[in-house]
Amino acid sequence: MIERNGLQSGSQDPAPEGALLPVVQVGRPADVPRGRADAARNRARVLDAAQALFAERGVQAVTMDDVARAAGVGKGTLYRGFGDRAGLAMALLDDRARAFQAAVLDGPAPLGPGAPADDRLVAFVLAYFRFQADHLELVLESEAGRGPGARLAKGSYRFWRQHVAWLLQEAGAPHAGTRAEVLLGALAADQVRHWLVVVGRPADAVAAELAAVARSLLR
Amino acid sequence: MIERNGLQSGSQDPAPEGALLPVVQVGRPADVPRGRADAARNRARVLDAAQALFAERGVQAVTMDDVARAAGVGKGTLYRGFGDRAGLAMALLDDRARAFQAAVLDGPAPLGPGAPADDRLVAFVLAYFRFQADHLELVLESEAGRGPGARLAKGSYRFWRQHVAWLLQEAGAPHAGTRAEVLLGALAADQVRHWLVVVGRPADAVAAELAAVARSLLR
DNA sequence: TCACGTACCGGACTCTAGTCCGGTTCTCGT
DNA sequence: ACGAGAACCGGACTAGAGTCCGGTACGTGA
Known part of the structure; x- marks a missing residue:
């Protein structure tokens, strides 16, 4: 593929608008020495410090000042590197998000290609x-952000929306685009938290019902 | 400006936790002289000032300090009376929310009682x-608020969730509770704004597709 | 090796939501 | 009418997200 440097989206760029997930590339070039050494070092420091603080106190209890201080870095550096709080959370999720995306695009069926679209859809709902x-x-933070509809504006949302819409269309569902958005809305972090944490329902039960919802949306 | 001076639920109480909509009562007792005269006067001033400012500059561009200043009231008074920004928005929506609720509970079919549950459900989706x-x-503000899942914690959400769940159950849908939440998620202000404002889709088309989604969720 | 320009650094600053508490004023009971 | 005290008033205060910009140090070209 093209040497598309969009890949370093998670490495140097201030993340123009939450485009953390590259649309195609998954393996990373590992080179692209574009940036400055101190910048890369600071980025790593911030990620380490954030991970440690988040693990220690919980994400919500950590302020951006805390992260900057713990990383030995100014707030300007923090915000230039990650854009905002949501960007920092996305960066910390980056590896696993990429892995998940790879599993959907190239992994084994039924999540990956090869299975019928309806089965892939159900597999996707369960996996997501x-x-x-x-x-x-972390997902909660990454889907937050200022302004309304922050979640709907992120690049990763567009990616998944497209994938789900395509599966729905392939499976013969009407209004695939809208239904993809309804389905992803049901899987939004706020909603998932509500079911699992606030209400305290068992994850398996909720997942199974959402899978049934996905099937219902096919017709 | 509205004749009704705030009505009981939204009149004195600091709105314990977004319980603006009474679960049953719609007509107001009209008595309950519990409060103080100056408190009621200030409440009315705040509502008037907020409505004027919101109409003039748009809701998002108005800060709570603006409202307090324009109403000739301290911030303490503002926050005691309405809890937070979301509470103020809810109070401004109160009349119409009550009217809508009344139409659903007591109004003519198919939105009100008398029609088959599936027809009522579709009517509800279109009306909501x-x-x-x-x-x-205003709805955007009222569904926002600090912390994740603010929308899911409000009293009005619980009310509608229950209503929708009941309609779904009555119509024979499986997992009525979960599906009610999925449906209300699709009707959340953020999502509606995304469709109508960000994407620019015509309201009628979106509404029709959501009605179809509701029907799909019945089986 | 060295000078240059650019990209980066960092912390002081702004902006706004929400809290606190000393002082005031209205209502109720007598 | 009047005293007592609860309820309310308002603005100073706190906290935390995100911005700005003068200064710095890194990479590049000669």
Whole structure:
């Protein structure tokens, strides 16, 4: 593929608008020495510090000042590198998000290609739900952000929306675009948190019902 | 300006936790002289000032300090009376929210009682969508609020969730509770704003597709 | 090796939501 | 009518996200 440097989206760029997930490339070139050494070092420091603080106190209890201080870096550096709080959370999720995306695009059926679209859709719902549940705190932050509809404006949302819409269309569902958005809305971090944490329902039960919802949306 | 001076639920109480919509009562007792005269006067001033400012500059561009200053009131008074920004927005929507609720509970079919549950459900989706679209800015504020899942914690959400779940159950849908939440998620202000404002789709088309989604969720 | 320009650094600053509490004023009971 | 005290008033205060810009140090070209 093209040496598309969009890949370093998670490495140097201030993340123009939450475009953390590259639309295609997954493996990374590992080179692209474009940036400055101190910049890369600071980025790594910030990620390490954030991960440590988040693990120690919980994501919500950590302020951006905390992260900057712990990383030995100014707030300007922090915000230039990650854009905002949501960007920092996305960067921390980057590896796993890429892996999940790879599994959907190139992995084994039924999540990956090869299975009928309706089965892939159900597999996707289960996997996405699990992803959200497994990284709830970080995903919550990454889907937040200022302004209304922050979640709907991120690049990763567009990617998944397109994937789901395509599966729905392929499976013969009407209004695939709208239904993809309804389905992703049901899988949004806020909603998942509500079910699992606030209400305290067992994850398996919720996931199964959402899979049934996906099937219902096919007709 | 509205004759009604705030009505009981929204009149004195600091709105314990977004319980603006009473679960049953719609007509107001009209008595309950519990409060103080100056408190009521200040409340009215705040509502008037907020409405004027919101109309003039748009909801998002008005800060709570603006409202307090324009109302000739301290911030303490503002926050005691309405809890937070979302509470103020809810109070401004109160009349119409009550009217809508009354139409659903006691109004003519198919929105009100008398029609088959599936028809009522579709009527509800169309009416709720329209409500959200007609008061988008205020609803957006009222569904926001600090912390994740603010929308899911409000009393009005619980009310509608219950209503929709009941209709779904009555119509024979499986997992009525979960599906009610999925449906309301699709009708959330953020999502509606995304379709209508960001993407620019015509309201009628979106509403029709959501009605179809509701029907799909019945089986 | 060295000078140059650019990209980056960092912390002081702004902006706004929401809290607190000393002082005031209205209502109720007598 | 009047005293007592609860309820309310308002603005100073806190906290935290995100911005700005003068200064710095890194990479590049000669």
